[in-house]
Amino acid sequence: MIDAVVIVLREVLEAMLVCCVLLASSYALGAKRTWLLPVTLAAVGGALLYATNLATLTALFDGRGQELTNVLLLVLTGASLLFYLLQLPAMLHNKRTLGKKEAPVTSTLYAVLIIASAAAMVRELAEIFIYVFSYGIASGQAVPVVSGAVIGAGVGVSLGIFIFFGLLWLGKRRCLQMSALLLGLISAGMLSQATRFLVQSGFLPGEHILWDSGWLISESSLPGELLHALLGYDATPGIEQLTVYVVSLAFAMLLLRKLMARQGTDGDALRQ
Amino acid sequence: MISIRWFLTLTLIALLVLVSFLSSLRGYRESMAEAETLFDLQLLEHVKLLGLLNPASFLFGNTLVIADSVISTPAELELSLQLLVVYQIFDNQEQLVIRSENSPTQNMAVFEPGYHHAEFNGYSWRALVAQDPGDGHWIMAAQRNDVRYRLAETVTLQAVLPGVIGVPIAGVLIWWIVGLGLRPIQTLAASVRAREEGDLKAVELDDVPQELTPLTLSTNDLLTRLAMAFDREKRFAADAAHELRTPISVLKVQLHNLLHDLNTRQQPEPVLQPARQSLQEMGDGIDRLAHLVEQILVLNRTAPAQYMRQFVPVDLLELVQHVVSNEFDHFLSRDQIFSLDGLPVTIAGDKTALQSLVQNLLINASKYTPVGGQINVAIGREANKVLLQLEDSGPGIPEAQYEQVFDRFYRLSDEQHNIAVSGSGLGLAIVKHIVAMHEAQISLSRSLTLGGLCVKVLFQPYPQGKSV
Numbered sequence: 210m211i212d213a214v215v216i217v218l219r220e221v222l223e224a225m226l227v228c229c230v231l232l233a234s235s236y237a238l239g240a241k242r243t244w245l246l247p248v249t250l251a252a253v254g255g256a257l258l259y260a261t262n263l264a265t266l267t268a269l270f271d272g273r274g275q276e277l278t279n280v281l282l283l284v285l286t287g288a289s290l291l292f293y294l295l296q297l298p299a300m301l302h303n304k305r306t307l308g309k310k311e312a313p314v315t316s317t318l319y320a321v322l323i324i325a326s327a328a329a330m331v332r333e334l335a336e337i338f339i340y341v342f343s344y345g346i347a348s349g350q351a352v353p354v355v356s357g358a359v360i361g362a363g364v365g366v367s368l369g370i371f372i373f374f375g376l377l378w379l380g381k382r383r384c385l386q387m388s389a390l391l392l393g394l395i396s397a398g399m400l401s402q403a404t405r406f407l408v409q410s411g412f413l414p415g416e417h418i419l420w421d422s423g424w425l426i427s428e429s430s431l432p433g434e435l436l437h438a439l440l441g442y443d444a445t446p447g448i449e450q451l452t453v454y455v456v457s458l459a460f461a462m463l464l465l466r467k468l469m470a471r472q473g474t475d476g477d478a479l480r481q
Numbered sequence: 482m483i484s485i486r487w488f489l490t491l492t493l494i495a496l497l498v499l500v501s502f503l504s505s506l507r508g509y510r511e512s513m514a515e516a517e518t519l520f521d522l523q524l525l526e527h528v529k530l531l532g533l534l535n536p537a538s539f540l541f542g543n544t545l546v547i548a549d550s551v552i553s554t555p556a557e558l559e560l561s562l563q564l565l566v567v568y569q570i571f572d573n574q575e576q577l578v579i580r581s582e583n584s585p586t587q588n589m590a591v592f593e594p595g596y597h598h599a600e601f602n603g604y605s606w607r608a609l610v611a612q613d614p615g616d617g618h619w620i621m622a623a624q625r626n627d628v629r630y631r632l633a634e635t636v637t638l639q640a641v642l643p644g645v646i647g648v649p650i651a652g653v654l655i656w657w658i659v660g661l662g663l664r665p666i667q668t669l670a671a672s673v674r675a676r677e678e679g680d681l682k683a684v685e686l687d688d689v690p691q692e693l694t695p696l697t698l699s700t701n702d703l704l705t706r707l708a709m710a711f712d713r714e715k716r717f718a719a720d721a722a723h724e725l726r727t728p729i730s731v732l733k734v735q736l737h738n739l740l741h742d743l744n745t746r747q748q749p750e751p752v753l754q755p756a757r758q759s760l761q762e763m764g765d766g767i768d769r770l771a772h773l774v775e776q777i778l779v780l781n782r783t784a785p786a787q788y789m790r791q792f793v794p795v796d797l798l799e800l801v802q803h804v805v806s807n808e809f810d811h812f813l814s815r816d817q818i819f820s821l822d823g824l825p826v827t828i829a830g831d832k833t834a835l836q837s838l839v840q841n842l843l844i845n846a847s848k849y850t851p852v853g854g855q856i857n858v859a860i861g862r863e864a865n866k867v868l869l870q871l872e873d874s875g876p877g878i879p880e881a882q883y884e885q886v887f888d889r890f891y892r893l894s895d896e897q898h899n900i901a902v903s904g905s906g907l908g909l910a911i912v913k914h915i916v917a918m919h920e921a922q923i924s925l926s927r928s929l930t931l932g933g934l935c936v937k938v939l940f941q942p943y944p945q946g947k948s949v
Contacts, residue, residue, distance in 0.1 A: 210509060210634060210638070211506070211509070211510070214506060352638060352642075353634050356638060356642060356645055359645050360502045360641075360645060363498040363502050364499060364502050364503065366495070367494075367495035367496070367498040367499045367502075368495075368499070370492065370495040371495055374491070377483070
């Protein structure tokens with residue numbers, strides 16, 4: 210049961226982080242929240258489709274289909290998050306020039322929100338479905354695995370709810386800054402994870418492992434899981450992984466700086 | 482802003498889930514460790530029991546047969562089979578003396594007293610090794626690790642599961658209770674919202690929870706000040722209009738006397754004519770003033786917020802005929818063609834107010850229709866309602882101003898609407914009040930037949946079954 214709790218918690222926490230931070234950030238911009246429910250339902254459907262067709266997917270590209278699907282979903286999430294961060298300063302600018310009470314949230318922004326959260330949810334939910342089915346239901350361990358999954362999911366969703374309200378509690382201005390910081394960290398983590406998958410499946414050369422910090426924080430421990438979800442923590446990163454991480458994080462921080470500069474020049478923009 | 486209900490429900494459920502699930506996990510770990518100790522103790526008991534036996538006189542026994550004679554159900558038998566402790570007894574030369582049926586022929590664990598991990602028969606085992614302090618023979622007993630784990634988990638889960646299942650139920654209850662707690666806010670909002678226009682009475686403070694009392698008190702304070710302000714405004718207009726009536730009447734009488742005096746003077750006509758002209762114009766001015774004052778009074782009286790409605794069945798056709806006969810001089814003086822079509826229809830309404838409505842609409846039509854123009858009035862039914870329609874061949878009203886013409890003192894001022902046409906600018910405002918009072922609808926459009934303005938008023942029909 211503990212294994213189920215840890216695995217499901219990790220997956221749910223990753224998806225919840227993306228969704229809740231995006232939700233809080235877009236809410237601070239004045240976007241509606243109605244997009245989340247249909248996206249969640251669609252993602253559940255998509256994840257089921259992914260999980261049930263796993264064999265077909267895996268067989269693609271000389272048996273590297275699953276890794277490539279994961280890479281695709283990770284890059285999709287990471288890139289949409291960076292694109293969202295890129296849009297933020299422009300949103301504040303629109304708000305100032307149009308002088309409206311709430312920033313006019315464009316359909317592009319909604320599309321980015323939907324793509325990022327849907328891709329994150331499909332990947333994590335599919336992993337949960339596969340785990341619960343193969344280790345639980347198919348191997349006669351339904352009760353402990355399903356209860357573990359429920360506990361893990363419950364804890365993950367609850368943490369997500371607290372992250373969402375915690376960000377809102379900061380006030381609109383700080384909420385935007387903090388969520389931009391978190392989204393930057395998450396997207397860098399996702400892109401570096403995608404690099405790791407590419408290395409693992411042999412698309413990128415990468416034998417050189419920089420360090421092994423498994424003795425300090427094991428990836429399968431609870432702090433390790435949290436750090437993995439938030440920062441993309443990897444105990445044994447390769448040079449390519451680290452490069453991608455540093456570059457995308459630097460880009461995200463540049464965007465955050467731009468956002469803060471825009472907030473600074475705008476006398477009353479989202480100041481609360 | 483996120484609704485209080487959502488905030489409270491979500492955070493409370495999240496808190497409940499975190500606390501209960503994390504404590505369940507903690508309990509699970511503790512129980513598993515405890516179960517492990519119990520199973521170890523069970524192994525120890527076996528070893529102690531085996532130590533009591535005399536190995537020399539003991540033969541191979543079939544434990545399954547023994548179990549069979551005690552246990553009846555297949556499920557329990559299966560459990561007993563899984564729980565089965567396998568054992569081996571070696572002499573002090575480490576030679577196997579006795580072993581249970583499903584134990585290996587080799588020693589299960591190393592010859593070293595204590596608990597050990599063992600692998601045989603394709604499973605992993607927990608083994609206990611003990612040496613008799615007397616003759617030095619070895620006793621080994623082992624249990625399958627997976628069975629121990631599964632059994633411990635089955636027992637522990639029984640304690641964890643109710644907590645997991647209970648959370649959704651608690652979630653629904655939290656949603657309901659939070660809703661219940663917030664109901665006074667909704668009730669308060671509903672009671673404020675449900676008020677009729679002009680009802681500025683204080684909100685009742687009964688049943689208002691402590692937290693909402695300051696809000697209710699300040700709302701009541703605001704309502705009181707608003708009611709006083711409204712009252713002052715109404716009283717001022719009504720009092721002013723009422724007080725103006727007397728001096729106007731005095732002016733009229735004096736003017737009449739002056740004219741009479743002038744006519745009886747023995748002076749040549751060219752001398753008197755300019756004075757008489759001036760007095761005539763003065764008289765017109767006083768008439769307009771009197772009309773304005775009357776209209777202001779009517780406007781105040783028919784304001785829906787303060788009019789005491791006295792609805793009776795009214796035959797609309799008869800009422801229109803009555804008003805037309807009173808105002809026919811208007812049409813005659815402007816040489817206008819007037820027509821009235823319709824059948825008798827009854828509506829529920831206030832007779833005086835309805836007369837004022839028809840009169841204002843008719844006079845407006847006559848005023849803005851050029852000399853020799855045409856005015857049509859029709860009364861009929863339209864979609865279960867009673868229709869009063871007035872059309873004229875005047876210039877009409879630009880569509881953009883349809884809303885504004887109902888405002889008080891709003892005057893149309895363009896080339897087609899002669900600014901010199903006398904009027905108070907209150908006629909249509911009065912009409913609007915009377916329409917609202919009767920819960921009727923008024924709409925303006927361009928007349929398709931005459932080209933001027935078309936005014937449609939749709940009244941509720943008089944409820945059938947009531948005696949007229």
